[in-house]
Amino acid sequence: MPRFLIEREIPGASELTEQQLAEIAQKSNAAMASLGVPYRWLTSYVAGxxxxxxxxxxxxxxxxxxxxxxGFPADVVVPVANEFGPQTAGKPI
Incomplete structure (x- = not known):
């Protein structure tokens, strides 16, 4: 299944409490369950x-x-074209 990177503009995001993040996660899980199609949330990162x-x-x-x-923004949605990391350097060319 294709992966997507989503950028959400949420003023004060870095100051959200654990409780607020848990509430957002609950909303996300409920939204996923209601879609009726294959859908998976892998992870999220909060920055600024x-x-x-x-x-x-x-x-x-x-x-x-x-x-x-x-009920949350999806300001930018882009398909992930590829994935790499430090382990990629060891693969033969």
Whole structure:
């Protein structure tokens, strides 16, 4: 299933409490369950006034529908083209 990077502009995101993050996660889980299509939230990162999420879905529209149902922004949604890290350096060329 394709992966998508989602950028969410949320003023004060870095100051959200654990309780607030838990409430957002509950909304996200409920939105996923209501979609009726394969959908998976992998992880999210909070930095400054933004939240960056990695989700798996069949298409961008499913990602945007998840955001609508959850009541949170999806300002930028882009498909992940590839993934790499330090381990990639050891692979033969």
């Amino acid at each position: 006034d933004k939240v960056y999420c990695i989700h798996e879905a069949d298409d961008e529209e499913a990602v945007r529908e998840h955001a609508r149902r959850g």
